[in-house]
Amino acid sequence: MLKDRPVTLEEVARHAGVSLGTASNVLHGKRALHSNRTANKVLESANLLGYRSNHLARSLASKRTQIIGFVTERHQTMLTRNRYVIHVLDGILDYLVPLDYHIKLISLLNDEPQHVWSQIDNGTLDGAIVVAPVIGSPLLQWRERSSLPVVVVGSALPKEIPLSWVDVDNESAMFQLVDWLIAQGHRNIGFVQGPPQQWSALQRENGYRRALSHYQIALQPRWIAPGDYDTGSGVEAGKQLLAQNPDLTAIVAANDQMAAGVLEACRALGKRVPEDISVTGFDDMDLARHTTPPLTTIRHTIHDNAMKATERLVAQIQSDEKPALVQELVPGELVIRDSVSQARQAVPVSR
Amino acid sequence: MLKDRPVTLEEVARHAGVSLGTASNVLHGKRALHSNRTANKVLESANLLGYRSNHLARSLASKRTQIIGFVTERHQTMLTRNRYVIHVLDGILDYLVPLDYHIKLISLLNDEPQHVWSQIDNGTLDGAIVVAPVIGSPLLQWRERSSLPVVVVGSALPKEIPLSWVDVDNESAMFQLVDWLIAQGHRNIGFVQGPPQQWSALQRENGYRRALSHYQIALQPRWIAPGDYDTGSGVEAGKQLLAQNPDLTAIVAANDQMAAGVLEACRALGKRVPEDISVTGFDDMDLARHTTPPLTTIRHTIHDNAMKATERLVAQIQSDEKPALVQELVPGELVIRDSVSQARQAVPVSR
DNA sequence: CTGAAAGCGCTTACAG
């Protein structure tokens, strides 16, 4: 109604002939405290004047902002590049929006603690979700720096770090996938690494290594190529592996996007998948279903994990009790599609 | 340092032996007002005590929150489903983060004006970006409901609606694409519509219709199938069009995701693309490059448009002048890939 | 059931 200066609670109170406190009570939850007559007067006045409460003032006075920070480090600021982050965000929103919590996006520009904590610990947040903090991230010192509730998603941190998190069991899932590849007759299996600063990348590589060693397959250093979870690096890695290792019958990529890149490399080099070489991914993003051929991969419930993490966070915020640590490893599931064949040279190669 | 009660400016001021106002000035921009000696005392105290300013309080007092709302309607809440929205978000962040503005995500749950405006006009925002509001959206009454600066991106609104926006020139771009198809010899061209409540969908359809009529090709109603911009609807539409129209040599989808769906439908029905039928998309999302075959489509600069819109918004926020309307149509660009062939039956079909 | 008052943690004229 009025456009320039918003109507304040005080004006509503005055118009309704009640005190500020009463108007506040009626308008926000404690309506039961007051008589119907009073409540109605207030409600009517508010309506008439087009009152809309100022959240800033409410937050300052009540020490609740209803805002959760969605914290990402520089590594994943390009949302369009990082499907994973989007899935997480979606899970969080699905949980939070109906509860009338809001998300504030915090993209950290750099690692300076100064910068980091001024973005986070400035009174605007009730809590935060940190997405896949890297090894050595200043965010891992959260507990020493801030008393704000926080849950990590997408990084399974070492137990010593006193933060709650939920993530897929990367290592076991990758072990399972490679184990299955070996069961298909593959022995000479290449690996495209994720970024070395990501816990998940290391854990996936560990799963791969453990599976080979479990079957006493001697891992050749040249079977491993570096990557960064991006498609482009998958192309590079694929070309490198294919060029240097004519003996490979399969390439395991640390995530789907790189696997798609490997597929591209195969196409470029005239290798048929899966006839000439098998390729696998990890994450089961949409794209895994749409590559040619569709990717065998590990499915995990990113969206649900994010919801779960958010649930924990909200519980932590709402009960001001001790913030019990919750560190949860969720199992992944092998999804078999068309990018893997029985290894034809299995026997000759395996000795 | 202290964990539970954050250090306040007052404590810093007292520790430094200066007034509240002085401490505030030194710590936030107006350092030049004070002597070096004073400034240093304040800075040291702040450092020593681990002071971190409370943004809420600053915002309330200064009437600046440094927060921009990113407003989406129910239709696009599933971020994972809507690549477009992600690109927009990315463009906004790229512009805003270095300026120390933040994004608050506002996913509208429903259309009730009550709900809508209480989410938006509650003092927490300096301005807002609205993503692709639909026809009939309550958001279109923004100017009557709120004095908050706002820019729309992804919907080219009718001129009568007093809102600033920037979007691709959907109609011209689609005209251009269909014009080109016709130049390749195609005459019987199907169309997969976008959601009828999206301005962009209508505009794209208009472009298609105008191109056909420009060449005096009689559009058959059965050439048009409904869709909703999602891949699934593209599959359905593709199947329907293919089943009902053996005479079609090309199918134009209103966006890439549906075009991917049409491709899937073709595969399912044993139609080769582009040999048996040509298919085109719109938007040139990543996926357009990765389908088999890669899609001929319209490229437009979603990311840059979003940055541009954000720039306008910030300008509007920072100069409290008259909010001059800016309505900008950005041209699209035809990107030719492998999903279109010369129409072999061009001549017989065209009469 | 209701009102008066203190307080949330800052910024911003205003004097001097």
Place this chain on the structure above:
DNA sequence: CTGAAAGCGCTTACAG
């Protein structure tokens, strides 16, 4: 160059 004071728009005990 600096301090005292008012004010931003609410919530929350506390009396009564």
